[in-house]
Amino acid sequence: MSRQSEAQEILSAPHVLEYPYRRSVGPVLSRFFTALRDRRIVGVETKSGRVLCPPAEADPETGATVSDRYVEVGPGGVVESWTWVTRPREKQPLSKPFAYALIRLDGADTALLHAVDADPTRLRTGARVRPRWRAETIGEIGDIECFELETSR
Amino acid sequence: MSDTEREPVRSIKTPMRLTYDYTAGTATSRFLHGIAEGRILGQRCPVCTKVYVPPRGSCPRCAVATEEEVQVSDRGTILTFAIVRVPSENLDVPLPFACVHVLLDGADVPFFSVVQGCALDEVRIGMRVGAAWVEKEQLAPTLQSIRWFEPTGEPDVPFDQLREHL
Numbered sequence: 001m002s003r004q005s006e007a008q009e010i011l012s013a014p015h016v017l018e019y020p021y022r023r024s025v026g027p028v029l030s031r032f033f034t035a036l037r038d039r040r041i042v043g044v045e046t047k048s049g050r051v052l053c054p055p056a057e058a059d060p061e062t063g064a065t066v067s068d069r070y071v072e073v074g075p076g077g078v079v080e081s082w083t084w085v086t087r088p089r090e091k092q093p094l095s096k097p098f099a100y101a102l103i104r105l106d107g108a109d110t111a112l113l114h115a116v117d118a119d120p121t122r123l124r125t126g127a128r129v130r131p132r133w134r135a136e137t138i139g140e141i142g143d144i145e146c147f148e149l150e151t152s153r
Numbered sequence: 154m155s156d157t158e159r160e161p162v163r164s165i166k167t168p169m170r171l172t173y174d175y176t177a178g179t180a181t182s183r184f185l186h187g188i189a190e191g192r193i194l195g196q197r198c199p200v201c202t203k204v205y206v207p208p209r210g211s212c213p214r215c216a217v218a219t220e221e222e223v224q225v226s227d228r229g230t231i232l233t234f235a236i237v238r239v240p241s242e243n244l245d246v247p248l249p250f251a252c253v254h255v256l257l258d259g260a261d262v263p264f265f266s267v268v269q270g271c272a273l274d275e276v277r278i279g280m281r282v283g284a285a286w287v288e289k290e291q292l293a294p295t296l297q298s299i300r301w302f303e304p305t306g307e308p309d310v311p312f313d314q315l316r317e318h319l
Binding site: 009011020021022024033 | 294
């Protein structure tokens, strides 16, 4: 090997690993996503009458299959807990600092995880929030761009 | 509302994308610089004498550094193959095609590529193939400098001579 090639640079390049998955949602979440497309939020009743939102196929407390009763919840709800995201990453819901929050929608007994766009000095557990819908809805969780404080308008 | 809009939502997109900065390291960088010159470089293990292509700088079997650089041939023998009928964004080859492990002459581990230039049912273990390089001015430090392998027309290598590598 010549001296010139001894001095060859170490190569570096971007390497992107991408899985373009599409996931089937099953009969229960199908109702949830189909409702989102119509700008409605639905939960499912368990056999004991609790309302799960997002709906699940089984009652998390008993493991029993849920009922076939779907009820509309929200659109407003209460922040049960939240955490602040100072530097959002590329694929996160908002490009400016925001909160991830567990939101119990009116009429539901469980909480939905979503982003809240709010002034962090005004956001607190117990705050009332409402969804901000996208102009175009396609039947996915991102149809709700984020939640915002009910008092912000 | 159209019929398609009334269809319930049955699936959602859940794409995953991981963006890395890959650093090739000394051995693989030298290999890629060799590719840019139209040469395929490997490294020989000082203990078991096996030649690794592409080189990774060490022998995984003997756990020693591999420093001796050797140029191997751009011709070799198909060790195994699979027919691909599903498109892949990163492979600009018409479907269906055969992806192959080629044991390059002078190397001890197979080299991954695709085969073009013959019918799929002609692709077989023991078949002799050679690298089809891009045009000289397009050579670059990337494996895309080898477009694919194609049959050379040489007689097949008997299975017994390949057994050790399977």
